[in-house]
Amino acid sequence: MSEIETAEAPATEKTVTNHLYLVDGSSYIFRAYHRLPPLTNRHGMNVGAVYGYTAMLWKLADGLKQAEGPTHMAVILDASEHTHRNEMYDQYKAHRPPPPEDLVPQFPLIRVATRAFSIPCIEKAGLEADDIIACYVMAAKKAGWKVTIVSSDKDLMQLVEDGAVDMLDTMNDRRIDEAAVHDKFGVGPEKVGEVLALMGDSVDNVPGVPGVGPKTATQLIQDYGSVEGVLAAVEEIKKPKLKQNLIEHAEAARLSRELVRLVCDAPLPEPLDELILKGIPPEPLKEFLEDQGFKTLLNRMVGGGPTNTGATVRNDVMAALDRRPASKITEPDAPEKIEVDVSKYETVTDEAALDRWIAEARAQGYVAVDTETDCIDCIIAKLAGISLATGPNRACYIPVGHVGGDLLSETPNQLPLQLVLDRLKPLLEDPAVLKIGHNLKYDWVMFDKAGIDVAPYDDTMLMSFDLDAGRSFGHNLTDLAKSQFEHECISFKSLCGTGARQITFDKVPLKEATEYAGEDADIALRLWHRFKPRMTTENAERVYKRVDQPLIPVIGRMERRGVKVDRDYLAGLSKTFSEEISKLEERIYEAACGPFTIGSPQQLGDVLYGRLGLKGGRKGKSGHYSTDVNELERLASEGVNCARLVLDWRQLTKLRSTYTEALQSVINPETGRVHTSFSLTGAQTGRLSSNDPNLQNIPIRTELGRKIRDAFVAEPGYVLMSADYSQIELRIAAHMADVPQLKEAFREGADIHNITAEELFGSADRENRNKAKTVNFAILYGVSPWGLASRMGVPKEEGQAIIARYFERFPGIRQYIDDTLQFVRSHGYTKTLFGRKTHFYPNIKSPNPSIRGGAERAAINAPIQGTSADLIKRAMTRMDGALAEAGLDGVRMLLQVHDELVFEVPDGREQEAAEVVRRVMATAAEPAIKLDVPLDVEVGWGEHWGAAH
DNA sequence: GACGTCACG
DNA sequence: GACGTACGTGACGTCT
Numbered sequence: 022m023s024e025i026e027t028a029e030a031p032a033t034e035k036t037v038t039n040h041l042y043l044v045d046g047s048s049y050i051f052r053a054y055h056r057l058p059p060l061t062n063r064h065g066m067n068v069g070a071v072y073g074y075t076a077m078l079w080k081l082a083d084g085l086k087q088a089e090g091p092t093h094m095a096v097i098l099d100a101s102e103h104t105h106r107n108e109m110y111d112q113y114k115a116h117r118p119p120p121p122e123d124l125v126p127q128f129p130l131i132r133v134a135t136r137a138f139s140i141p142c143i144e145k146a147g148l149e150a151d152d153i154i155a156c157y158v159m160a161a162k163k164a165g166w167k168v169t170i171v172s173s174d175k176d177l178m179q180l181v182e183d184g185a186v187d188m189l190d191t192m193n194d195r196r197i198d199e200a201a202v203h204d205k206f207g208v209g210p211e212k213v214g215e216v217l218a219l220m221g222d223s224v225d226n227v228p229g230v231p232g233v234g235p236k237t238a239t240q241l242i243q244d245y246g247s248v249e250g251v252l253a254a255v256e257e258i259k260k261p262k263l264k265q266n267l268i269e270h271a272e273a274a275r276l277s278r279e280l281v282r283l284v285c286d287a288p289l290p291e292p293l294d295e296l297i298l299k300g301i302p303p304e305p306l307k308e309f310l311e312d313q314g315f316k317t318l319l320n321r322m323v324g325g326g327p328t329n330t331g332a333t334v335r336n337d338v339m340a341a342l343d344r345r346p347a348s349k350i351t352e353p354d355a356p357e358k359i360e361v362d363v364s365k366y367e368t369v370t371d372e373a374a375l376d377r378w379i380a381e382a383r384a385q386g387y388v389a390v391d392t393e394t395d396c397i398d399c400i401i402a403k404l405a406g407i408s409l410a411t412g413p414n415r416a417c418y419i420p421v422g423h424v425g426g427d428l429l430s431e432t433p434n435q436l437p438l439q440l441v442l443d444r445l446k447p448l449l450e451d452p453a454v455l456k457i458g459h460n461l462k463y464d465w466v467m468f469d470k471a472g473i474d475v476a477p478y479d480d481t482m483l484m485s486f487d488l489d490a491g492r493s494f495g496h497n498l499t500d501l502a503k504s505q506f507e508h509e510c511i512s513f514k515s516l517c518g519t520g521a522r523q524i525t526f527d528k529v530p531l532k533e534a535t536e537y538a539g540e541d542a543d544i545a546l547r548l549w550h551r552f553k554p555r556m557t558t559e560n561a562e563r564v565y566k567r568v569d570q571p572l573i574p575v576i577g578r579m580e581r582r583g584v585k586v587d588r589d590y591l592a593g594l595s596k597t598f599s600e601e602i603s604k605l606e607e608r609i610y611e612a613a614c615g616p617f618t619i620g621s622p623q624q625l626g627d628v629l630y631g632r633l634g635l636k637g638g639r640k641g642k643s644g645h646y647s648t649d650v651n652e653l654e655r656l657a658s659e660g661v662n663c664a665r666l667v668l669d670w671r672q673l674t675k676l677r678s679t680y681t682e683a684l685q686s687v688i689n690p691e692t693g694r695v696h697t698s699f700s701l702t703g704a705q706t707g708r709l710s711s712n713d714p715n716l717q718n719i720p721i722r723t724e725l726g727r728k729i730r731d732a733f734v735a736e737p738g739y740v741l742m743s744a745d746y747s748q749i750e751l752r753i754a755a756h757m758a759d760v761p762q763l764k765e766a767f768r769e770g771a772d773i774h775n776i777t778a779e780e781l782f783g784s785a786d787r788e789n790r791n792k793a794k795t796v797n798f799a800i801l802y803g804v805s806p807w808g809l810a811s812r813m814g815v816p817k818e819e820g821q822a823i824i825a826r827y828f829e830r831f832p833g834i835r836q837y838i839d840d841t842l843q844f845v846r847s848h849g850y851t852k853t854l855f856g857r858k859t860h861f862y863p864n865i866k867s868p869n870p871s872i873r874g875g876a877e878r879a880a881i882n883a884p885i886q887g888t889s890a891d892l893i894k895r896a897m898t899r900m901d902g903a904l905a906e907a908g909l910d911g912v913r914m915l916l917q918v919h920d921e922l923v924f925e926v927p928d929g930r931e932q933e934a935a936e937v938v939r940r941v942m943a944t945a946a947e948p949a950i951k952l953d954v955p956l957d958v959e960v961g962w963g964e965h966w967g968a969a970h
Numbered sequence: 971g972a973c974g975t976c977a978c979g
Numbered sequence: 980g981a982c983g984t985a986c987g988t989g990a991c992g993t994c995t
Contacts, residue, residue: 051980175980224980621993622974649975675976678991704987708979715989718978726977750979750986802985812985871982882986886979890987919979919987 041161041296042081042091042189043154045172046131046142047099050074052173052192054124055870061843062313065836067123071130072315077191078138079318081171082301091169093296096135097153100144104152106280112226113280122805122824123839130313137309139301145290151176153290155283158186160293176217178202179283181210207239215242218278219251227280228273232266248278350849350862353492354555356507359413359547363511366408366539367417368531370434375419375441379448381411387455388448389546390475392464393538395422395525398713399466400581400689400696404438405527406534407445410542418535426528433531442471449475457481459498459545462701466577474574481548483569486702487561488552491850491860496702502544505551510544511537564857567949568891569701571898575914576699576709578901583694584716584915584923587732587965588685594728595681598673605670612663619670622648635661672725680720680729687714699917706883707857707890709917717918719966730967735925742912742931742962743969744938745921746893748773752954753888754801757854758837759953762830767954773797780830781823800827800834801885803878838881845880853887854950855895892956893920896945903941909934923969926962935960 053073060069081091106113120128135142145153154170158180161168170177173190180186181202188197195201202210219238221229233241245251252271258264267274303322310319369375382388389410394402403422410416420435421442449456449468454477458464461480468475485496494504502508516529516537526534556562610616614632617624626646629635635656646652648667656664687695695714703710711717719733720726735741751773755763766776775785778793785793792813799809810820828835845851849862861883864876897917904912912934916923922942926934939958946952961969 048980055980173980222980224982618993620975620991623994645974647974671976675991679977679989683990703989706987708987710988711978712989715978718976718989720977722978745979799985802987804985805983808984869982871984874983878984879986886987889979921979 039092039166041093041168044096046096070127095141095296097150098144099150137306152284155285159285179213215247217281230270359506363536365414368535369417369419389457389542391541392467395527408538408542410546416539416543418538446473457549484552487565491705583696591681598677609666706887731965733966739925740962741969742924742926744960747957749889756953758833760831760833803881851883855891859883892945896942907937
């Protein structure tokens with residue numbers, strides 16, 4: 022084993038100029054973190070930045086033997102956040118965000134790594150690394166030494182001096198001399214501080230002068246020499262806005278000048294001579310490399326030491342990174358070129374042709390089916406026609422409900438509806454013929470209404486969803502035709518028009534109808550051929566077959582059943598709300614000194630922050646003041662009466678427009694019930710979504726809103742029963758992340774938020790429990806310290822501390838997050854326990870940190886939310902059968918609200934039904950998955966939904 | 971159609 | 980050195 026050591030003892034050699042290398046450690050690690058791919062050490066901790074840092078130090082130390090190499094060296098770190106600049110300006114660095122969570126634990130390792138190289142690590146309270154560096158630069162220059170600052174921080178460029186001080190940007194392997202500084206700032210190092218002051222710096226919150234960016238700042242300093250020079254000559258400035266800004270913000274400019282000025286006369290924490298490089302003892306370094314599992318560097322050490330140049334070390338870094346598991350991210354398949362000839366489709370208007378198509382489908386064993394109707398709402402829609410496809414460009418359209426487009430045209434020749442249905446029924450129900458549809462739930466309902474139970478079937482929309490959820494393309498037929506085949510489908514608009522003059526499909530002439538409808542079936546069949554092989558190779562078959570595909574009839578039946586809503590009750594609520602709203606409006610206008618449109622956030626913002634002159638408004642990207650609930654609550658708590666009134670007004674108008682009024686208008690006149698539509702592909706995580714109307718967001722959180730729930734009632738002779746999973750996402754998290762305390766708590770039936778409160782805060786009083794509840798959810802969403810702090814109303818340091826403590830107490834959670842992120846980065850998607858994928862590429866690799874961060878948080882959450890969705894879907898699929906088996910055919914499943922199922926139960930059968938429902942829901946994972954936690958289900962019932970909880 | 975806001979899990 | 984700040988939805992009203 023050899024050690025890294027200096028070839029000579031340079032300090033004692035008169036002929037050799039001492040050369041001090043000052044490494045700006047803090048800034049390096051930030052850059053390394055973002056530039057280098059994530060790397061995990063053998064403790065499972067993210068150490069990408071530490072690896073980058075270690076490799077850089079190695080490279081520097083290895084340069085000892087070179088002419089320009091160091092004789093002295095130190096790593097400079099930031100010791101504290103508070104410095105003299107905060108005394109000068111309390112906003113200094115005030116908005117600087119906390120470092121990324123997986124970077125924080127790497128900071129201490131920087132010191133460990135530095136010690137491993139036996140290089141001094143210097144930090145001093147009250148001084149920023151930049152200042153310490155400046156002090157050493159001055160002292161070294163005075164002693165006649167040369168200095169290299171290892172950093173690319175623009176503030177440090179003030180110190181560059183040809184022949185004495187340069188900078189080394191190790192990431193780009195670039196020396197920065199005076200010329201380079203001049204290139205960047207248009208002025209020499211001595212004027213860099215002046216330019217920086219005018220520019221300002223949003224990260225450090227150096228104010229600068231508004232409207233002055235790098236270009237303007239450079240120009241001004243070139244012209245006038247300094248900030249003071251610019252301010253003195255301000256009258257000469259031509260541009261009026263610039264001149265005004267300079268005058269108005271003269272003090273900010275002077276303050277900025279002082280903020281960017283480096284302290285260079287503080288006493289040195291360590292004397293210069295102490296920084297001498299004597300050689301690097303191998304043991305501590307070896308131990309460090311072993312501990313971190315940096316094998317390549319270790320091998321190099323063992324195998325003869327770093328006799329190499331920097332270039333080799335850089336290769337070494339690359340080699341190490343290359344040896345990580347190769348990226349398994351697969352881009353979506355390239356589109357397949359297809360020729361669609363809609364003129365080949367046949368319009369079927371006689372029995373012989375119909376029988377011919379049925380025979381062809383039966384002979385082939387599969388057929389694509391699509392229904393056309395007069396309305397997008399399948400509950401009330403009437404059939405216009407049915408299309409079938411058996412091969413590329415081989416499709417037909419069977420009109421059954423077409424009428425003349427206008428008074429002049431006659432009803433076209435077509436087969437009678439009932440005859441067509443009678444002929445198709447055996448085919449559609451034939452177990453030997455696979456029916457292929459796109460968004461088959463719609464067609465399933467249409468046929469169900471005709472007494473046809475379509476089976477077996479495949480749904481290409483669901484297949485697309487199970488293969489490609491989260492990818493950038495949509496799963497509807499038109500989008501898929503484009504993304505999979507680069508084919509532009511005939512647009513519905515071109516047939517039926519838009520707006521008031523839009524016609525229904527049953528009025529479209531048969532020729533066009535045949536082209537449109539035939540194409541839908543043709544494309545669906547082509548999609549099936551394209552997706553089918555992928556289902557097995559990409560492991561989507563399991564979630565499709567076990568979770569999503571069987572759900573179609575289940576959801577279809579729920580939609581058809583609908584839920585009864587008490588119209589008179591809603592009308593009464595509407596009236597009460599309206600009266601209250603009127604009163605509030607008067608009082609708001611009074612408080613605001615005049616009427617305005619309260620519902621306009623823009624006008625409201627202008628009234629509050631303009632007319633009433635209130636302070637502290639945040640502005641959004643549109644330049645308008647934010648008037649969301651947080652802001653108004655803040656104002657209200659400061660005693661602004663108007664804000665409270667507006668909040669009340671908002672709540673009431675929301676309830677009236679979205680619920681009491683809208684719900685009345687969607688009551689189906691035939692059934693007297695409300696029929697939502699559940700989308701199986703609406704949420705990337707695998708959750709259902711509900712629309713037209715959305716019955717998954719009926720109010721419950723406030724007393725007033727809750728009244729809306731009372732409008733959802735049972736038919737006479739029935740009660741509404743609600744069954745919901747208790748804490749399902751936390752249970753899944755406890756299982757997936759393998760957290761013993763949480764699993765134990767769930768097994769014992771303990772209150773999970775109390776357990777968390779005890780772990781985090783030592784005791785579980787009411788307040789701590791609420792805090793713990795917030796933290797429990799926040800963590801699963803990938804919250805930042807800042808975000809948690811703002812939600813809990815505590816300083817961000819406390820948010821940070823709580824998160825740290827959470828991870829310390831529940832290390833499994835941190836491991837889960839790290840593992841999930843590592844997986845999604847290398848594979849491009851996440852998976853639920855049942856294998857459902859959600860794709861996050863390319864956002865997970867976005868160079869935009871905000872986009873990437875968003876993808877990371879979503880990826881942390883997706884397996885948990887998605888597993889929960891898988892579970893309740895499985896329960897739903899089994900529910901009707903289980904109820905029937907228990908003789909409870911009269912029990913109807915009506916709604917799903919993510920972790921809740923709502924049923925209509927015949928009077929007197931509540932107990933039995935509750936027992937079956939609870940059992941089916943609680944055992945939803947079995948037998949596929951054995952959960953380490955029990956699934957607890959709470960069941961309640963009553964006359965209306967409000968009473969069922 | 972974009973945006974802001976707010977209802978739910 | 981910047982970016983924004985908790986995940987997933989759908990609906991309504993305003994404004995352009």
